[in-house]
Amino acid sequence: MTVLTNRALNRAALARQLLLDRADLPVLDAVTHLGGLQAQEPQEPFIGLWSRLHAFAPAMLDDLLTGRQVLRTHLMRGTVHLMTTADPLAWRSRHNAMLRQRMLGVYRADLAEVDLDELAAAGRAVLADGEPRARPDLARALLDRWPSAGHRALGEMLVTALLPMVQIPPRGLWRAKGGARNVLLADWVGREIDPLDEDPTDPVGQDLLRRYLAAFGPAAPADLRAWSGLAGLPAAVAALRPELISFRDERGRELLDLPEAPRPDADTPAPVRFLPAFDNAILGYQDRTRIIDDEHRNLSVAGERVVLVDGRVAATWKSVEGTVLVTPLGKLAKADRTAVATEAEQVALFLSDKESSRVKFG
Known part of the structure; x- marks a missing residue:
């Protein structure tokens, strides 16, 4: 099995992340290819796209946000990501259990007396009027029912884990100020989230794996887990393995990849690039x-x-x-x-x- 040096892996990662050469891609295509950009700091995706694309202008991303072609939502690792509208609709159900567990890891004691399904239903009832709400406002509307939980635990659990939500503009627009106001994802895009597919071949997991390798490979399942927050997607890895090729890194880990994906020569020159905070080019790997x-x-x-x-x-x-x-x-x-x-x-x-x-x- 071919061993890829760290330098060879570096050049592959830069090529997949559009950091080796700025790409002549529409902004929507770039966000799709990258599987989203981490975006809890609202202005950082603009820097990330400027560093990756030729002739990027902030108005291009603003238009996609106001046109509801891209959105801001909690997904991978429980963090806010800027994503195309299609991806969270397809992927959210696969992430639900992980998002719940991550929030319970922080607020389990606060939520000990709260039935999470009842909390989700109550949150949906509050949001049924379609009015955008900040997280504290949503929590305060439910605090009388669960006073022992506290508004922070209620709000975090609802917005991050229980209810698929969108942080709507002007949040995330170029040089916009103001806090996050949330609406239900399905209401914002006018389409229900795809249900969790129980097929043992795990088609959603296969899509995540293919998309991850296209943007980050060659990589190990542990790297996929670090990016997504999901538990390695073993069924997807097993199902796709015949389509993939394998390498080893200098630590001896097996790395999987798409056969036709770019793997530039290790000596390919790499230009200086300025990355934003929380860029997935770094955070998208375990190693x-x-x-x-x-x-x-x-x-x-x-x-x-x-x-x-x-x-x-x-x-x-x-x-x-x-x-x-x-x-x-x-x-x-x-x-x-x-x-x-x-x-x-x-x-x-x-x-x-x-x-x-x-x-x-x-």
Whole structure:
């Protein structure tokens, strides 16, 4: 079985994540290919798409959000993702049990006296008028019935786990302010969520696996689990295995992949890229060493924006009043520093809409 080095895996990941070359794709196609972008910080997907697409303009994503072609919803790992409308409709039922368990892991004691099915039904009754509601407002409407639970536990469980919801615009629009207001997913898109398919071959799981490998492969089932939050999808892996090819990484793990997916040469040049906070190019793997050193593994979990140099995380960055501040994690070669500064200037222009930009190194 062929062994793929970390550098070869890095180049494959960059190619799948549209970070090796900016893609000439419509925004909707890019969001589809990526299986969504993690988006609990509402402005971060704009940076993620700008770094991946030629000629990306924020209005392109705004139009898709207001046109209900993409939406913001809790799904993979229980986090907010920007996704095409079709994907959460198809995938949500497969994620329901995981979402419940994750929320119970936090609020089990608070919800000890709450029947979750009754809570879900009560939440739907409150939302039946179609009015968008912030999470605290929804929880307060039910607090008299379950006073011992507390509004935070009620609200989190309803919005994140029990009821498939959408955070509606202006939340998530370019430079929009304001908190999240939620409506039921089915009401927002005018279509019911696909029921959980009990077929043992697990067609929904197979779709998730194919889509994951297209955007993240080659990868192990543990990586799929880290991205989705689901328990490895063993039935889907078994059913698809005859269609897949296998490699090993330097740790000896078996990696699965789609036969025709891109796997560039390990020496393919990789340009500097500025990634947003919580980017799935990092968080979408259990073993993240293909793109970030273990000592820096938690940077993205902590919400740091990072800079890729030669395909790997080499700095953090932030934007303050039109100035991009770059903090290298180690010494940068002169040529790399120049390349980082050049890309930082473009990031600053994108974020500020000013005719000039400033870059500082920390």
